[in-house]
Every structure is written in C-alpha cells, then in structure tokens.
Amino acid sequence: MVIETYNLTKQYNGKGGCKEICLSIKERQIFGLLGPNGAGKSTLVKTLVGLLYPTSGQGWIFGYPLGSIEAKKKIGYLPENFRYYEWLTGYDLLYYHGCLAGMDKDVIKKRIPFVFELVGLEGKEREKVKTYSKGMQQRIGIGCALLADPDLLFLDEPTSALDPIGRKEVRDIILRLKDQGKTIFLNSHLLNEVEMICDEVAIINKGSILVKGTLEQLLAENIKVLLRIDNLNPTILEFLQTVDKNLKKNGNKVILTIGRREQLPWLAKEIIQLGGLLSELRPSGGSLEDLFINMVRESGDLNVDHC
Amino acid sequence: MWTIAKLSVQEMIRKKVFLVTMILTGIFLFVYGLGLHIAFKDGGDNLIVKTVIFTQLLSAGLYMASFIVAFLVLFTAVGSISTELENGTLQTIVVKPIKRWEIIVGKYLGMGMVIAVYSIFFFLVIIALNRQISLPALNLIRSLGIFCLQGLVFLSLVLLGSTVFTTLNNGIIMVILYGIGMIGGIVEQVGNLIGKEALINLGIVTSLVVPFDSLYRKMLYTLFSASDLGQLNLFTQQGPFGVGSQPSVWMMVYVLIYGSLALYGAARIFTRKDI
Ligand SMILES: Nc1ncnc2c1ncn2[C@@H]1O[C@H](COP(=O)(O)OP(=O)(O)O)[C@@H](O)[C@H]1O
Ligand SMILES: [Mg+2]
Numbered sequence: 417m418v419i420e421t422y423n424l425t426k427q428y429n430g431k432g433g434c435k436e437i438c439l440s441i442k443e444r445q446i447f448g449l450l451g452p453n454g455a456g457k458s459t460l461v462k463t464l465v466g467l468l469y470p471t472s473g474q475g476w477i478f479g480y481p482l483g484s485i486e487a488k489k490k491i492g493y494l495p496e497n498f499r500y501y502e503w504l505t506g507y508d509l510l511y512y513h514g515c516l517a518g519m520d521k522d523v524i525k526k527r528i529p530f531v532f533e534l535v536g537l538e539g540k541e542r543e544k545v546k547t548y549s550k551g552m553q554q555r556i557g558i559g560c561a562l563l564a565d566p567d568l569l570f571l572d573e574p575t576s577a578l579d580p581i582g583r584k585e586v587r588d589i590i591l592r593l594k595d596q597g598k599t600i601f602l603n604s605h606l607l608n609e610v611e612m613i614c615d616e617v618a619i620i621n622k623g624s625i626l627v628k629g630t631l632e633q634l635l636a637e638n639i640k641v642l643l644r645i646d647n648l649n650p651t652i653l654e655f656l657q658t659v660d661k662n663l664k665k666n667g668n669k670v671i672l673t674i675g676r677r678e679q680l681p682w683l684a685k686e687i688i689q690l691g692g693l694l695s696e697l698r699p700s701g702g703s704l705e706d707l708f709i710n711m712v713r714e715s716g717d718l719n720v721d722h723c
Numbered sequence: 724m725w726t727i728a729k730l731s732v733q734e735m736i737r738k739k740v741f742l743v744t745m746i747l748t749g750i751f752l753f754v755y756g757l758g759l760h761i762a763f764k765d766g767g768d769n770l771i772v773k774t775v776i777f778t779q780l781l782s783a784g785l786y787m788a789s790f791i792v793a794f795l796v797l798f799t800a801v802g803s804i805s806t807e808l809e810n811g812t813l814q815t816i817v818v819k820p821i822k823r824w825e826i827i828v829g830k831y832l833g834m835g836m837v838i839a840v841y842s843i844f845f846f847l848v849i850i851a852l853n854r855q856i857s858l859p860a861l862n863l864i865r866s867l868g869i870f871c872l873q874g875l876v877f878l879s880l881v882l883l884g885s886t887v888f889t890t891l892n893n894g895i896i897m898v899i900l901y902g903i904g905m906i907g908g909i910v911e912q913v914g915n916l917i918g919k920e921a922l923i924n925l926g927i928v929t930s931l932v933v934p935f936d937s938l939y940r941k942m943l944y945t946l947f948s949a950s951d952l953g954q955l956n957l958f959t960q961q962g963p964f965g966v967g968s969q970p971s972v973w974m975m976v977y978v979l980i981y982g983s984l985a986l987y988g989a990a991r992i993f994t995r996k997d998i
Contacts, residue, residue: 462814462998466817466818467817467818467997467998468997468998469995485821486820488818488819488820489820493814493815493818495811495814495815497811498811498814499810499811499812500815501730501812503734503737512730513815513819516726516727516821517819517820518819518820560815
C-alpha cells in the first residue's frame with residue numbers, strides 16, 4: 417500500500433479538521449478525495465504530508481510513519497494556497513527545491529528541462545515566478561512537487577483556480593504522471609474532474625469519509641430509480657419500501673435508491689408480478705454527482721465509514 | 724540547511740529595508756565623520772579635554788551603530804518564520820526531506836552571516852573615523868567580536884519570537900524588549916553614578932532578561948581596557964554611553980547560553996508546530 421491510515425484524526429481544538437480516517441491506497445492510480453469546501457480535505461492531506469501532527473490515529477506512507485524523513489523522500493506536494501518565492505526565476509525555484517530535496521546538482525540540472533517540458537513551461541525558465549499567470553504558477557507548483565521524481569504526489573485542488581483550458585492542461589499532466597507509474601492523491605470539490613480521471617474515490621464531508629471505492633463500484637451502487645406505476649397500490653408500495661425505506665412518492669411516481677444496477681430487472685419483474693402497471697422505469701445515470709449530493713445531504717453518523 | 728542559509732542571504736539582500744538601511748548607514752557615517760572632523764579641528768589644544776571628547780564621540784558612534792544593527796536585525800528577522808507561515812511559502816519547504824530544525828538554523832546562519840558582515844563593516848568604519856585615538860589591535864578584535872555578538876544574539880531572540888508570534892506582534896514585543904534593555908542599561912549607569920544599590924540591581928535584572936546593553940558596555944570596556952590607556956579608561960566611565968561597571972566574564976557566558984537557548988527554543992517550537 418502506498419498510503420495507509422488507521423483512525424487518523426486531526427482536529428483544531430476539538431473542532432473541524434478530519435476524523436477517524438481509514439484509507440489504504442494502492443500504487444499506480446489516481447485517488448480522488450472529493451468533498452465540499454470545509455469538508456477536511458486539506459487537513460487530511462496536510463496531515464499525510466507531515467505539515468500537521470495528528471491528534472490521534474496513525475498513518476504510513478510506503479510503510480514509513482507520517483512526517484518521517486523516509487516518508488518525505490517519497491512524496492511531492494502541491495499545497496492548496498501555494499506561494500513560492502516569487503522573486504526567483506522559474507529555473508532557480510526548481511533548482512532550489514531540488515537542493516532541498518537532497519538531489520545531486522548534476523541530476524537537478526538534467527531534470528529541470530524535463531520538468532519544464534512536462535508541465536508545459538518551456539521557454540519560461542528565466543522569467544520571474546511573479547510574472548507567471550495563475551495557470552503557469554499552478555504548473556510551476558506541480559513542477560516543484562515532481563522535480564525530485566517522487567512516487568507519490570499530493571495535489572490539493574490543483575485546478576480550482578484555473579479556467580477550463582488550464583484545468584484540461586493540468587488534468588493531462590496528472591494523467592501523464594499516472595502513465596509514468598506515479599500514484600496521485602487528488603483533492604477536489606469538482607465532481608466531473610474526479611469522475612474524469614480518478615480510479616478510486618472517497619467522499620468526505622464534515623471531516624468524515626462517507627464512502628470509498630473504485631469509481632465503477634461507487635457508480636454501480638446507489639442508483640436512483642424513478643418508477644411510474646399507473647395503479648400504485650399499498651401492496652406494491654409496501655414491497656417498494658422493503659427495497660428502500662426512504663423512498664419518495666409523488667402521485668403514481670416513486671423515486672427510490674437501489675444498491676446495484678443488477679437489481680433493476682429484478683425490481684421490474686417483482687412489480688409486474690404484483691400486478692403493477694409499470695409504465696416507466698428510469699435509472700438516473702449512476703452519476704457521481706447524485707451519489708455525492710445524496711451522501712453529503714444525508715451525511716448523518718449512520719453513513720460514516722469506519723475501519 | 725546550507726540551501727536555506729543561501730536563500731535567506733539572497734532574500735535579505737534583495738529586500739528594500741536592506742537597501743534603505745545601507746543608505747541610512749552611509750548618511751549616518753557621513754554626518755558622524757563630519758562631526759568628528761569639526762570636533763578635531765576646533766577641539767582646542769588641551770589634550771585631556773580632547774581625549775574626553777573623543778572617547779565620548781567614539782562611544783556615542785558605537786552606541787548608535789549597535790542600535791542601527793539591532794534595527795536591521797529586527798526588520799529582517801521579525802517575520803522570517805511568521806510571514807512565511809502566514810503566506811504559505813513554508814509549506815513546500817517543510818515537506819522536503821529535511822529536519823525542521825534545519826530550516827531554523829539555516830535561516831539563522833543566512834541572516835546571521837549578513838548581520839555579521841554588516842556589523843564588522845560598521846564597526847571598522849567607526850574605528851577608522853576615530854583614528855585619532857590609537858587603540859591596541861587585540862582590543863579592537865575582541866570588542867569587534869562582542870559588537871557582532873550583539874546583533875547575533877538579538878537575531879536569535881527575534882527568530883524565536885517569529886516562531887511564536889505573528890509578525891506584527893513579534894515586532895512590537897521585540898521593540899519593547901530592546902527598549903527595556905536600553906533603559907535598564909541607563910538606569911544601571913545612573914545607579915552607579917549616584918551610588919543607589921536599588922537602581923543597579925534593577926539594571927542587572929533587566930540585563931538578564933535582555934542582555935544587549937551589557938554586551939554594548941562589555942564591548943566598550945574591552946575596547947578601552949588596555950593598561951597603557953589607563954587614563955583613557957577613566958574618561959570612558961562617564962556620560963550616558965560610558966561604562967561605569969564592567970559586565971563580568973560570566974555575563975558573556977550567560978549571553979552565549981541565552982542566544983543558544985533562544986535558537987534552540989525556536990527550533991523546538993517550530994518542530995512541534997502545525998503548519
Ligand atoms: N487552522 C485551522 N484552525 C481552525 N480550524 C481550521 C483550520 N483549518 C481548517 N479548519 C477547519 O477545519 C475544517 C476543514 O477545513 P479544510 O481541511 O481546509 O477543508 P477543505 O480543504 O475540505 O475545504 C473546516 O471546518 C475549517 O473551518
Ligand atoms: Mg482545502
């Protein structure tokens with residue numbers, strides 16, 4: 417496992433932050449931590465990279481304890497509100513980060529042009545960071561994070577401040593890094609972005625993880641189905657309530673949630689066997705958005721994921 | 724560690740406050756030199772009067788120099804940690820595979836190097852302007868060392884403050900502390916002059932809390948202390964910038980421990996800090 421945490425908790429004077437996080441993340445994939453603003457994403461990442469000390473629980477990166485030098489050797493980090501020494505040129509900034517990462521001077525000099533190429537900033541090496549546009553600064557930030565060729569990258573909302581083109585560019589960089597065999601831990605509140613590039617997803621709200629799994633798993637689960645049954649009677653309704661006790665009824669329409677897509681034919685068969693005139697059965701696309709909104713809206717203690 | 728030291732040197736030198744300090748130092752030295760020149764020309768022929776005037780002027784020059792060095796220390800180090808915490812530049816540094824204390828020590832070394840070079844330059848120019856007073860080389864070197872120590876010890880205190888307080892609060896607290904040290908020194912001089920034990924004790928207590936004034940007086944005493952300057956020695960004891968009583972060797976030991984502890988404290992606090 418690249419990252420493992422056990423009940424990892426970081427709270428600020430007993431409030432906020434993130435609580436009892438249990439994760440195990442495999443290598444060579446993009447892991448998306450999805451949650452609304454203030455959910456605790458940044459807190460979790462900062463704890464993982466060793467900026468914050470956990471209030472309780474434990475975590476390991478490549479088997480090394482969080483915050484240890486060995487763990488730090490393996491990671492690159494792009495903070496959410498990143499700021500660099502803006503008076504340095506792009507080249508000097510990367511050079512300086514290479515020195516701090518303990519890299520050999522010759523290695524740094526060989527690696528810098530490669531990184532500039534990777535993040536698409538060729539030709540900007542000698543310009544001061546403060547003259548860079550927002551998107552360029554984001555990319556030089558990613559450059560700093562991956563200069564030392566870490567196996568694990570933490571990117572905290574790397575596209576939030578960017579326009580659609582900038583977002584696409586950063587997504588492409590992330591996908592290229594995955595192809596190179598890196599593991600990427602991506603914080604985001606942008607659903608479609610996570611949906612587009614992540615292999616595994618965890619949804620976090622109010623500091624707790626609500627669901628986690630591969631994208632396919634999550635999308636196959638929790639499907640919302642709209643049913644129109646012309647002769648909706650108490651018997652049928654009773655049956656439907658055994659499927660989802662929180663269903664919503666509106667006239668002869670019912671909206672309910674089922675666990676797996678494979679349940680759909682079974683559901684139709686049962687309704688018809690009960691004499692129901694099923695005139696419409698519409699599963700709502702199994703989108704991450706539905707899942708996300710359901711999860712976040714309903715996030716009571718019941719939903720919280722534990723170890 | 725050395726990377727961080729190198730970068731803090733670069734950062735310090737490119738700051739506006741550094742340039743301004745350099746220009747003001749130039750102006751100060753010019754005015755001071757002019758004053759000395761005029762005093763020397765119109766100082767009369769009485770050797771004793773002349774000697775008194777010159778020791779006073781030299782003491783005053785070094786006093787001002789200590790003060791200006793302290794200001795440079797204050798302005799460069801006041802936000803060295805807190806500002807970078809506030810604007811987030813430290814985040815990408817702290818995640819690098821280095822110990823957190825290396826960041827503190829690196830910054831200290833970087834800023835300390837600039838402060839030391841500046842102190843040496845300032846001290847030597849003031850001595851050169853006062854070349855009418857011939858002083859033994861050993862005295863010069865010794866007191867130059869103590870002069871540098873003033874800035875370096877203050878630097879460790881300001882750095883410590885920067886790991887604990889916000890930049891603004893740190894600035895206020897450090898100015899007040901330094902001010903207390905100056906007042907404490909004057910109180911002790913006055914106490915000596917009028918023989919009031921209570922005042923002397925008050926001065927001693929303040930110099931334990933903020934020992935910069937003791938350093939200044941030790942520096943001055945060391946400068947004038949050689950035997951063949953016995954007469955000169957007497958004159959240096961007088962006036963607001965004079966040394967009535969010499970801080971003991973133990974005071975020097977105390978100051979060194981004080982500075983080291985402040986730096987150690989800064990490293991320790993920073994190591995345990997959430998960033
Ligand atoms: N330094 C801090 N001190 C106190 N509370 C904080 C601090 N940082 C974050 N919080 C609180 O912790 C919660 C999670 O914040 P954060 O991790 O920044 O969320 P996200 O990155 O998901 O937007 C929020 O409620 C926030 O108010
Ligand atoms: Mg955040």
